[in-house]
Amino acid sequence: MIESKVIEIGELVAAFAEEKLLVLFGPTATAELRSICVIHEFNKQPENLLKPGLKMEIGGQTYTITKVGDAANKNFDELGHISIYFRTGENEILPGAIIAEPEIYPAVKLNDTIRFHQ
Template identity: 50%
Template sequence: MMKTKVLEIGALVPDFKEESLLVLFNETAPLELKDISVIHRFEEQPKNALQQGTILVIGDKEYTIQKVGEEANPNFESLGHVSIYFKDDETEEILPGAVLVTPSDFPELNIGDSIEVK
């Protein structure tokens, strides 16, 4: 359904582990957001790929998408941008451009890793 490859990992990405937040952006990410983002390039362009109940694979970990914000798919398709929250509390409110996934295990990412939606 969608596959992307990690090109860069911003210097501040590990700092967001405490907040259980991972920010993805394609190569058009503004300079001021690159430090907090995982920069990636689509191998398969997504088309409404982020759906409740689908599986998100980050590196070697699998997550289930529990909630999808109303702007998550349009932003992901046009900018490669989505904020992923890793939470076990499915009642948590999310922003329009975000998704909430379980389990809450924060992924370890490396350049060259793939991110997929199955």
């Protein structure tokens, strides 16, 4: 199991709730990105972790990854960056994004633990 601790929540993160989009980024995020991101820190480095069927626990809710963009694992491994869409019906998935179900936007709080497991 890979875990990550939420260490900062940007002031504009809540504005993306309507879009059902959550942007995660590691501690190296720039000042401009921090306002729209949930900044998190891994307990151990992931390696090609993201794949359909993987479970993700965020804010007390368990999600299942259904789609993974072409660059998602590389970005997540190197930068801790991933855009998570909690909605379906997208024709094209963005390279650095994943889609997860159910379509419920997570209630993320400071110091929460995000867990990834089978």
